[in-house]
Amino acid sequence: MKEFTVHLEDRPGTLGKLCRALSDQGVNIVAFQSNPDEKGKSTFRLVTDNPNATEAVLESEHTTHTETQVAEAKLPSRSGALAGAAAKLGEGNININYAYAGIEPGTNAPVVIFGVADAGQASKILDQVAAAAA
Structure with missing residues (x-):
């Protein structure tokens, strides 16, 4: 993204x-x-x-x-969703330099944008987090 x-x-x-x-x-x-x-x-x-x-x-x-x-995470709107995504990035040795949130067009689902050094690797991890949450 x-x-x-x-x-x-x-x-x-x-x-x-x-x-x-x-x-x-x-x-x-x-x-x-x-x-x-x-x-x-x-x-x-x-x-x-x-x-x-x-x-x-x-x-x-x-x-x-x-x-x-940057890496984008489509997170469910529930307690612990951001904690889980941030923890998985940490486990992948990816430092979060900054983050902010928005709304996905069409669905109004929450999205979090992560500024990281390796956006490609972070996106793979965040896709796995989203799939596990679904």
């Missing part, structure tokens, strides 16, 4: 403008996280349902951004 990390000015309306530009192109934001930094900027991480259109919008908006692969 592709994640975009966008660096925005930390001021009113900036995030709304970018989200509106994505929406105007039919891009659905599946999950996001936004945090201010010490330099008057915000770091906005997002996963969308259409990475190609997202890239085009980010380019047209002249944003400073990067792309990276």
